[in-house]
Amino acid sequence: MGRRNDHTREDIHSMALISALQIVRDEGPEALSARRVAGAIGYSPGTLYNVFENLDDLVLQLDGAILESLHVYMAEASKAKAGRERITALGQAYVSFTRDHRNLWTLLFERPMPDVGELPEWYTQRIEALFDLIEAALVNLYGGAERAGLAQEARIMWAGLHGICLLSLTQRPEVLGGHGIDDLAGNFIANYVAGLDARHAAAA
């Protein structure tokens, strides 16, 4: 078959991403392959390479979309809350997302990433947007006086949550002392915030 023009480049681009998302969601990251995606959208493998640099590029775009879903999800879950409740809600939302969209979340973080510095700006910004949600909640809680410190602490909270989810979904439950992921995340947030409280009280 030769030229057929029934879809624009953009069409194919988004069709591929949608199909890839379905494949990963339903069958996990290991089911994703160039041939598989090409077949699902009714094109040959070669066509994908007109639209994506390579498969890693496709995955990166997909990751971007997933990060955006995660952002929406967390923002939604926390928007009506304030103070400590806001932070707790953000943490719970992250945990829920990893549980409810496990395959997508796995794709995000299990897949070997390109070297640092090779990530495009737009991608980095989507990661930062997640941090900013937590940072804003911390500012809401402690005031904007020491924003720099809170920015750092927001990153730490995010990393901590992330580590807990990773551990929980990777290890058998006994290893974690039988505690569920929600317990761990809840305890983490409570303790870390208690630590922040203590330090802010001391500073005041």
Add this chain to the structure above:
Amino acid sequence: MGRRNDHTREDIHSMALISALQIVRDEGPEALSARRVAGAIGYSPGTLYNVFENLDDLVLQLDGAILESLHVYMAEASKAKAGRERITALGQAYVSFTRDHRNLWTLLFERPMPDVGELPEWYTQRIEALFDLIEAALVNLYGGAERAGLAQEARIMWAGLHGICLLSLTQRPEVLGGHGIDDLAGNFIANYVAGLDARHAAAA
């Protein structure tokens, strides 16, 4: 070539692991392949499959060895310390390990793991041994009265540290507000321990 018997099964097993370790250390996880390891020890690919179930099995054994190194490293770094210093030392040791043996640490956690429950007992125990280091330090700090809670908190601290290392080695520095991994880890431990202090004071 046929039978030659210049090495026992165990010889080949350990030679393969040693070569694999070198390859990963020097060239990263993506350089590891069955042919590569086989070549390095002077055997054909097929021979590896007499000694390992498959390549994932080899990697699992390798991961086990790396976990053991990590354990020795952390235990060594913290053994002369007590109380808060002990916990801080453990955290710093973990961070140092991820920095100094980045490729090995990457193999441990970047490689897609077999499904939960398929990990052998001995492997799970090595993970727990790491947790136990932190748990022991917490018991040393707060006493053994509420051991169950401390076990959970040890897992949380480990996960938090892990998340921070992951984030730091995966993202460009600007994303983390310019703070180095040591800063983040130090802040995390300080704040989380401060939170524990507050709660233990309240309980007393």
Add this chain to the structure above:
DNA sequence: AAGTCTACTGAACAAAGTTCAATTTTTTCT
């Protein structure tokens, strides 16, 4: 020395990402 056993080889298979000459269709030009 003959026969048995077995460690080892290496060719072969499937599936992966990726490339690109050939082909067919659309667009443009005269």
Add this chain to the structure above:
DNA sequence: AGAAAAAATTGAACTTTGTTCAGTAGACTT
């Protein structure tokens, strides 16, 4: 309209994986 140019699509082919297994060369047994 017809010819020429451009573009989009294919699919076969190449490379590199992990993995298997019939065959074989060497070591052991009697």
